[in-house]
Amino acid sequence: MNTAIIILFNIFLGIGVLVLTTMSLAVIYGFMRIINLAHGEFMMLGAYSVWFSTSLGVNIWIAILIIAPLVVAIIGVIIERTIIRFLYGRIIDTMLATWGVSLLLIGTVTALFGNHVRGLSTPLGSFSIGDYGVSYYSLALVVISFVALFGLWAVFRFTRFGLIVRATMLRPEMAAALGINRDRVYVMTFALGAGLAGLAGGVIAPLAGVFPSMGMVYIIKAFIAVLIGGPAAITGITIASSLLAPVSVVGSFLASSVVGEIALLTLAIVLIRLLPMGITGRWPRLSL
Amino acid sequence: MSSTRITRRNVLKYGAMLGTALAAPALIQGRALGADPIKVGFITDLTGPIGASGQAAKPGLEFAVKRINENGGLLGRPLEIIAYDAQSNIQLYTQYAQQLVMRDNVDIIFGATSSSAREAIRPIFTRQNKLYFYNGAYEGGVCDRNTFCFGTTPGQTMRRLVPHAVEKWGKKVYVLGADYNYGQITAKWMTKYATDAGAEILGSDFFPLDVADFSSTIARIQGAQPDLILEVLVGSNHLGFYRQWEAAGLKNSIPIAAAAFGVSSELLNLDTSTTEGILTSFGFYDTVETETSQDFVDAMRQELPDSVEVTEVGTSHYEAVTAWAKAVELAGTLDRDSLIDALESGLSIDGPTGRVTIDPQTHHTVRSIYLGQAKGGKWDILDSYADQPPVDTAMVCDLQANPDTNTQFVIDI
Structure with a gap:
């Protein structure tokens, strides 16, 4: 019984981590069609913001929930204005450019802070389910990621900003003809996406540790989730994460991490083969 | 055949050629007898993912060379280091190894961090008859007359660590390891020594180096309820394990003994609450007390950044250079075969780690092994064992009987 509860909890944790690390791509790739290979490094910058500000005495929750997204959103604005804005509609070029940005960010952070793993102690304590100890922080992670996902969906679904963004991404010329400042919409959307990556990095930092190349672990799975999700990015990543995470968690629990990874990748290949346009591409009514 | 007649012209021609040929050794030697330095080649990773390890190695090598130069050099010649940073990139290793041998024409080579890097460059030096010293702690098994290994192997460290941990904490063991050569082989030795000590292995898990999420594994371990964890986790991503372990509240209930x-420099960069109590075994810690250990640590501290610890890789580079220098003085030459004979003569030095003797059969070292436990961000030395032989490599390698062996054995346990 306790084992079932712990597996269920780990499945939610797996979905939470996947959703959290993918939301930024859902915005930047899903809406803006930019292949952001610097996604992992945006997360890394969020993690460093948390490490740096807590070492200056800032409360860790303020650092994770406010400072990390804010810092990375500002860096996102700078990168959008200097590099990305010249590349809209040139999807392959964005890949090359953001890869360069990724290398630049890793190099800069290594030069500034060194190549070492910086530790942040995990806040909150732990509780037990039968014989199993579980950290409250994992629980917090699940809650934060679901709140953020719901918030993101609500912004795009219900607010005027969300409507304008969706319209601009769909028909930029038409949106411009209706008097919408296209550049401003682009930069704000990119900043939103970058901020979400910053949040993800900040939340992950106390669990994974902070080092320059930490983002690389997450980027592949994030892209897989977005691709499987298909054109309706937010619904897409939610469904994709809910399919991929349980397979990987159950595989790791019953056999080993390697089997878990293999199971996840096999499922990804099968899904892409059966639904090349992604899950939401097959059923377009699942919009957004 | 009689077409070469003795004429004035021919006599002059051949005479001039003969004269040059006879004078050549004298000309070359004339250059050598000056202050022409002995070139010491060094390749390691100073940057990239495993750069921290090379950064800890370099001052050890430099300190040894500096000491030798202050005492008048070797064979009346000063030493000069030619160093390359391979940037954690195996391709650069082979490229720089070729450069050291072909272009720089060095007399001796030290270096390489990972086993994969060593296996990439070792054949280059063997082919060119350039003596090579590998000084990283590694999984054991290298058997090559041209190569000497100064790092510790599991047959030295795990042989002491595992029985100590089992006796201290209990007989139910869970093994975790990094899923590649070093992790798999070291975990095998852990399993062997744990079973020899009467322990039972409840389970073992291996992780690719890019795994950073250990929640499923932590749940599995709790399901198995071991008395202790024996682990050989490697690299930055795997460090997440210690934090997630602490966060799940297991830090104080299930202790950890670790190989890597x-x-x-984990103790300098992680919270003491995360590292406290972890038990390890190495050839050196910065808190080891021998005659020269603290002088060595002080010298290293001046060169190293604050975030880099003085570890085994620093002392083994220092000791490798020192042992090579002693062999050069014994042999009185830089000739490779004479040097190997001198190194195989049971040569022994006193280094910061204690007495280090070269084992002629395996070209590994018989050296002191220490047990250290993390305590308040420092290594607390629990025990020390002098003159520990490389029992793992010795099972498969005998260079006295088979000097032509040139391979890394995977030892069947």
Whole structure:
């Protein structure tokens, strides 16, 4: 019984981590069609913001929930204005450019802070389910990621900003003809996406540790989730994460991490083969 | 055949050629007898993912060379280091190894961090008859007359660590390891020594180096309820395990004995609450007390950045250079075969780690092994064992009987 509860909890944790690390791509790739290979490094910058500000005495929750997204959103604005804005509609070029940005960010952070793993102690304590100890922080992670996902969906679904963004991404010329400042919409959307990556990095930092190349672990799975999700990015990543995470968690629990990874990748290949346009591409009514 | 007649012209021609040929050794030697330095080649990773390890190695090598130069050099010649940073990139290793041998024409080579890097460059030096010293702690098994290994192997460290941990904490063991050569082989030795000590292995898990999420594994371990964890986790991603372990509240209920914890200055960079109590075994810690250990640590501290610990890789580079220098003085030459004979003569030095003797059969070292436990961000030395032989490599390698062996054995346990 306790084992079932712990597996269920780990499945939610797996979905939470996947959703959290993918939301930024859902915005930047899903809406803006930019292949952001610097996604992992945006997360890394969020993690460093948390490490740096807590070492200056800032409360860790303020650092994770406010400072990390804010810092990375500002860096996102700078990168959008200097590099990305010249590349809209040139999807392959964005890949090359953001890869360069990724290398630049890793190099800069290594030069500034060194190549070492910086530790942040995990806040909150732990509780037990039968014989199993579980950290409250994992629980917090699940809650934060679901709140953020719901918030993101609500912004795009219900607010005027969300409507304008969706319209601009769909028909930029038409949106411009209706008097919408296209550049401003682009930069704000990119900043939103970058901020979400910053949040993800900040939340992950106390669990994974902070080092320059930490983002690389997450980027592949994030892209897989977005691709499987298909054109309706937010619904897409939610469904994709809910399919991929349980397979990987159950595989790791019953056999080993390697089997878990293999199971996840096999499922990804099968899904892409059966639904090349992604899950939401097959059923377009699942919009957004 | 009689077409070469003795004429005035021919006599002059051949005479001039003969004269040049006879004078050549004298000309070359004339250059050598000056202050022409002995070139010491060094390749390691100073940057990239495993750069921290090379950064800890370099001052050890430099300190040894500096000491030798202050005492008048070797054979009346000063030493000069020619160093390359391979940037954690195996391709650069082979490229720089070729450069050291072909272009720089060095007399001796030290270096390489990972086993994969060593296996990439070792054949280059063997082919060119350039003596090579590998000084990283590694999984054991290298058997090559041209190569000497100064790092510790599991047959030295795990042989002491595992029985100590089992006796201290209990007989139910869970094994975790990094899923590649070093992790798999070291975990096998852990399993062997644990079973020899009467322990039972409840389970073992291996992780690719890019795994950073250990929640499923932590749940599995709790399901198995071991008395202790024996682990050989490697690299930055795997460090997440210690934090997630602490966060799940297991830090104080299930203790950890580790093979590779401490090689990347973990105690200086992680919270003491995360590291406290982890038990390890190495050839050196910065808190080891021998005659020269603290002088060595002080000298290293001046060169190293604050975030880099003085570890085994520093002392083994220092000791490798010192042992090579002693062999050169014994042999009185830089000739490779004479040097190997001198190194195989039971040569022994006193280094910061204690007495280090070269084992002629395996070209590994018989050296002191220490047990260290993390305590308040420092290594507390629990025990020390002098003159520990490389029992793992010795099972498969005998260079006295088979000097032509040139391979890394995977030892069947």
